[in-house]
Amino acid sequence: MRAPLSWLREYVDLPAGETGRDVQAKLIAAGLEVERVEQLGSDITGPLVVGKVATIEELEGFRKPIRFCTVDVGQANGTGEPQEIVCGARNFTAGDKVVVALPGAVLPGDFAIAERKTYGKVSRGMICSGDELGMGDDGTHGIIVLSPEHEVGTDAIELLQLVDEVLDIAVTPDRGYCLSLRGIAREAATAYGLPLRDPALLDVPAPNSYGHPVTVADPSGCDRFTARTVTGIDPEARSPIWLQRRLQKAGMRPVSLTVDITNYVMLELGQPLHAYDRSRLDGAIGVRRAEPGEKLTTLDGTKRVLDAEDLVITDQRGPIGLAGIMGGADTEIADHGAAQGSTEVVIEAAHFDPVAIARAARRHKLSSEASRRFERGVDPQATSAAAQRAVDLLVLLAGGTAEAGVTEVVAPSGPRTIPMRADHPDRVAGVEYGRETVVRRLQEVGCDVYGQDELIVTVPSWRPDLTDPNDLAEEVIRLEGYAALPATLPKPPAGRGLTHRQRLHRRTGRALAGAGYTEVLNYPFIGDWALDHLGLEADDARRSTVRLANPLSEAEPALRTTLLPGLFAALRRNDSRGEHDLALFETGLVFLPTGEETNPVRLPVDRRPTDEEVAGLNAALPRQPRHAAVVLAGAAERDGWWGKGRPATWAEAIEAARTVAREAGVELIVRQDQQAPFHPGRCAALFVATGGEEVRVGGAGELHPRVVKAFGLPERTCAMEIDLDVLERAGTGAVQAPKVSAFPVATQDVALVVDASVAARDVEAALRAGAGELLESLRLFDVFTGAQLGAGKKSLAYALRFRAADRTLTADEASAAREAAVQAAVERTGAVLRGA
CATH class of the missing domain: 3.30.56.10 (Phenylalanyl-tRNA Synthetase; Chain B, domain 1)
Incomplete structure (x- = not known):
């Protein structure tokens, strides 16, 4: 809301020396967000005067029309002789009153005016447009043509009110009353301890039965409707300068006298008005909900299909306006300044349900100055005063006559x-x-x-x-x-630190960052299109989402059940900007409804909620586990002088999962799997052992080509997602530091031939069980297949490290442990020692 200081002083007697910045400081201290104070006209110096065009000579031989004018500026030029000016504008004629900048004047943008020779003539000044004077949009973009009553030589800076200060206020949703000069003046009066001259305190005639008929079919949507009629309006009457300038300073464009008056009253009192051409109305004005499928062409020329929840203004033909938002084209006020302009006007001042207006404005993607005010709350007691103010201005400025009829429909309501x-x-x-x-x-x-x-x-x-x-x-x-207010520091009870869940979250982030991943933060929203792109089955649990009542975007109206779509979007965005070797990770909540959620309870604001109330609120929430996810594309190691690089593969995604599991103190179990969104031949299911059974915690692998294409990702993109909460429950809660032994290690290699269907993990488990407590670690360092092994066979080569905690192992002890490990593998998996 833009509030000119000169307009504000009309309602509050601010101290004469108070500047806009002084008022800004006072209003900020009172809780208003005054973003800036705009200094209008601070860069304008005279002489800037009213002139009368005496003659116009059309200059020929130039690419564009040029006119040589003589302008009477009275004694403002010191000689009383007409001022010679070259001008290219064509929206004025001889005899018109215009604004003239004489040599020595400086206009906005440090534009100095001086005598100069141009187009073969000497131009001694400039005939000014509104844009050149920094007046804002007046709708014409041409030379300012003044009313005939202004005297030649009058100071145009004062006449056009070019010098002013404008407070630019960011009105928060709870302070809708400050979307008016009345509301801002009330705050200024309170801040300065001064009386307020309330512009809404007007003498309003009592309602009677002679006004324009109005019927309200939905009192809950419209609890107050006032209608007043003005006849005999001069169709050629134009808005005076003071009215146009106040609208411009407030950020609105002058249109026509009647429309300007309704906008002026809205800015002054905060009550939106609408004016109807009575000759275009057919019978009584009505307020009701729209019929499904009804259509209305609004003032912006758009034909709209109405919803059953829309509040509409009607006459006997049907809808003529979208209540509280925008009027219809069929009853539009004809422009003033023309012989066919509207001469009879019906003024509407109504109070509509804020929720109904807000929903309709969003439904039709049509936000207007009126809807902004209605959805924040308008004073219902101001309708009669606003209608009266508009009638008074129409009588004063347009020569109209106020009819005696006053229509007022009011739904009974008591004070709050x-x-x-x-x-x-x-x-x-x-x-x-x-x-x-x-x-x-x-x-x-x-x-x-x-x-x-x-x-x-x-x-x-x-x-x-x-x-x-x-x-x-x-x-x-x-x-x-x-x-x-006193500044006091909170006093938390001693001994409280991070929870196990919080510590795991932090350790996971540090570990992944240390492994070369870059953290990203995404919005926790998702759409059905993303779930479709992931290739999820209809019964996949990730398709069950929590829908938002008021989503930021219609494309993402639900809370996410997986972190992957957000990571894919970040990967695609960075890849499109030339970053092709990427490793990204995110940790955050996902939202999984169980179907057992209860209706949310409304917590009190005057006391601390009880434990039962908090429990009831939590019962209404979906399950919210914390996940970690990664996505990789491009090279895992780049080419260089040190050698050839290698691409990121599914193995890196699985290793990222192992990195996270190690932070939780959990050994991850990896099994081959087939699940969206991964490639069926390069997909791993991730499990942990807890409570005597294996629990699935996530998946990793290379993305399916269809998923890669749907999300626009680089080829062979890999990903991983894992449930941190399950890891926390299955883990030890602490990471054990490695033990350093003073005794040497004994390394033994073993190569085993097994069926291709045997999992390497099963062979590893058998070796561990057979080797006993002397086995410190084992590592799979080679997988080989070939004709010499036979069809359906593979060779797995392991490096086994043996060490005793209290002595140096002998060669016989190490060999015995190796033989025991091999024997266990033979018995459990059918392995054959290679070369035996």
């Missing part, structure tokens, strides 16, 4: 009251304000306060955000000043 202890703000802020201060501050906000220790506070109609005692406490605290 909030009970609150007088010391509640004290207990919230930790400051002793006292009852008198609390009552005074609430009255400054506009509340009526009764009672002593137990207060009954009647909330003003323009503050729909005040609903609880804490809201009232916040008003007292902000007006007394946040700077007055």
Whole structure:
């Protein structure tokens, strides 16, 4: 909301020496977000005067139309002679009053005006447009043509109100009343301790039966509707300069007198208005919900299909406006300044349900100045005053006549009251304000306060955000000043550190980063399209998602059940920017509904929730395990002078899983598998042993080519995802430091021939069991297949390291342990010692 300081002073007698920055500081201290103060006209110096075009000579022989004009500027040029000016604009004629910058003037952008020879003539000044004076968009983009009543030689800087300060305020959703000069003036008056001249305090005639007929079929959607009629409007009347300039300073473009008046009143009082050409209305105005499939062409020229939840304004033909958002083209006010302009106008001032307006605006992707105000809450008591203000301006500026009829449809409603202890703000802020201060501050906000220790506070109609005692406490605290609140440090109980889950999360991130992965953070949202691209089956648990009631994007309306789509998007984005060797990881929550969630409970705001209430809230939440995931593409090791590099493969993805498992103190079990989104021949299922059984914790491998194509990833991209919570439960909770022995190691190699279907892990388990406690480690260092082994056979070569904790092993002890290991492998897996 842009608030010109000159306009603000109309309602509050601010000290004469107060600048815009002074007012900004006061409003910020009161809790408003004043982002900046714009200095209008600070870079303009005169002479800038009103002139009258005396003659116009068309210059020939140039590529574009050029005119040589003489302009009467009175005594402003010191001679009284007409000023000779060359101008290329064509939207003015002889006899028009224009704005002239004389030599010596400086316009915005440090544009100095001087005499100069151009197009064979000497130009002594410039005839100015609004853009050249920094006035904003006036809708014409041409020379400013003034009304005839302005005298020649008048100072145009003052006439056009070019010098001003404008407060640019970011209005938060709970302070919709500050989307008006009335609301901002109220805050300024309170901040300075000055009285407010409320522009809504007008004499309004009582409702009667002579006004334009109105029927409201949905009182819950529209609880107040006021209609007033003005006739005899001069169709050629234009908005005066002061009205146009206030609109421009507030960031709005002047359109026509009637539309400008409705916009002006909206900015002044915060009540959106709509004006109908009465000659285009067919019968009574109605308010109802739309019929499914009804259509309406709005003022922006778009034909819209209406929803059954939309509130619409109607006449006997059907919808003529989308209530609270935008009017229809069929009843649009014809432009003033033309003989066929509208001469009879019906003014609508209504109060609509904020939720209905907000949903309709999003449904139709149509945000307007009116909808911004309605969805934040508009003062329902201001409709009559806003309609009266618009009528008064139409009578004053357009020569109209206000009809005696006043239509007002009101749904019965009582004042809103909030009970609150007088010391509640004290207990919230930790400051002793006292009852008198609390009552005074609430009255400054506009509340009526009764009672002593137990207060009954009647909330003003323009503050729909005040609903609880804490809201009232916040008003007292902000007006007394946040700077007055004591700064105290919290005192956490001693002995509390990170949980096991938090420590594992941190260790996992450090381990993956140390292994060469780069961490990324993605939004926790997902769409059905991503699950389709992953190739998940219809009954896959990852397809069961939690839908958001108010998603940021229609493409991703649910909470993620897997980290992989977000990582794929990050990989694709970096690959498209020339980074082709990538290893990314993410740790974060996924959201898995169980179907047993309860309805959420609403927690109180005036006390700490009980354990039962917190438990009820948790019962409404889906299961939220923490996962870790990686994605790799390109080279795992690059080519260089040291030798040839190698590409990242599924083996790196599995090793990343082992890295994570080691941080949890868990030995990972890897088995061949077939599961989306991985390649069926290069997919591993990840398990851990816990509670006497194997529990699946994730999967790793090379992505299926269809998945790679669907997500636009590099060929042979690999990935891994693992459940950190299951690892934590299965782990020891601590990582054991390696033991360093003073005794030498004995290394024995063994090559075993087994069927191709035998898993290397099974052979490894047999060797470990047979070798006994002397075996320190074993490593598979070679896999060989060939015709000499026979069809369906493979050779697995292992390096076995033996060591005793208390002595140096003899060759016989090491050989015996090796033979025992081989014997176990033969018995369990049918292995044959190669070369035997």
